[in-house]
Amino acid sequence: MPSNNSKISSPALNLTNTALIKYTLISFLFAITTLLIIILPAEYNIDPTGIGSKLGLTAFNKVAVNSPQSILPPVISEKEKNITETIKVIVPAGMGVEYKFAMNQYQKLIYQWSTDGSALYFDLHGEPKSDNYSYTEGYFESYAIATLSAMTGSFTTPFSGVHGWYWKNNTDSPVTITLVVTGNYEIPLSYLKND
Numbered sequence: 001m002p003s004n005n006s007k008i009s010s011p012a013l014n015l016t017n018t019a020l021i022k023y024t025l026i027s028f029l030f031a032i033t034t035l036l037i038i039i040l041p042a043e044y045n046i047d048p049t050g051i052g053s054k055l056g057l058t059a060f061n062k063v064a065v066n067s068p069q070s071i072l073p074p075v076i077s078e079k080e081k082n083i084t085e086t087i088k089v090i091v092p093a094g095m096g097v098e099y100k101f102a103m104n105q106y107q108k109l110i111y112q113w114s115t116d117g118s119a120l121y122f123d124l125h126g127e128p129k130s131d132n133y134s135y136t137e138g139y140f141e142s143y144a145i146a147t148l149s150a151m152t153g154s155f156t157t158p159f160s161g162v163h164g165w166y167w168k169n170n171t172d173s174p175v176t177i178t179l180v181v182t183g184n185y186e187i188p189l190s191y192l193k194n195d
Contacts, residue, residue, distance in 0.1 A: 082182055089177040091120060091169040100164030101185035102129075103157045109183035114150035116176045118169070121147045124155070126163035154183075 015023075041052020091097045101109065124144040143155055157163050169175050 082184065084180065084182040087179045087181070089167070089179055091167050091175045091177065093169055093172050093174055096166055096168040098164065098166045099179065100127075100162040101181070101183075102162050103160070103183075103185045105157055105160045107184040108154060108156045109163065109181055109185060110154040111179065111181045111183075112150075112152040113165070113177055113179040116178075117149065118171050118173075118175045119147050119149040120175060120177070121168040121170065122151075123166045124164070125166065126157060126159065127161050128159045129161040 036049055037051045037055075038057060041047040041055075041057040047053050047057075087099070089097060089099050103109065122145070123142055125140045125142040127140045141158070144151075144153070155163070165179075167175075167177060
């Protein structure tokens with residue numbers, strides 16, 4: 001009859017130096033493969049093997065090359081805090097114009113704008129900034145949408161990025177907007193949109 005005091009022992013794991021080196025090299029190769037195939041394409045849009053784009057991982061970092069938002073330089077000098085500027089923006093007949101300010105998260109902009117007569121459709125919105133000073137393609141958050149000839153207000157940016165107006169002129173003659181802004185912002189960004 002077996003004794004109740006007998007101990008059940010588990011087999012000991014004895015690795016030789018050769019086996020340990022072998023498993024270390026396999027782990028290292030797995031880490032390098034993961035870096036090249038998954039991490040670099042998904043996080044940094046670097047795809048040395050081409051497998052990342054086939055798996056759809058580079059889509060996370062697509063930035064439109066011809067996008068007006070991608071023209072900002074890597075370093076932008078910040079204007080003085082709470083400076084006030086008056087800016088004239090001309091919206092050609094049948095066209096749209098975007099006028100935006102690069103701003104960090106939680107910065108405030110006080111604004112007042114008016115046209116020289118005609119009401120314009122507008123969308124006050126922001127686009128978030130990515131790591132390389134480009135802006136997320138296709139995503140924006142609207143703060144106000146209306147058709148007016150003047151507006152006064154302020155907003156605090158919910159995220160770092162470019163924030164400002166899109167004005168659409170549906171008339172047969174150009175419209176001049178006088179925009180007065182006070183706040184913490186970097187250089188303005190303006191471009192025409194033919195839509």
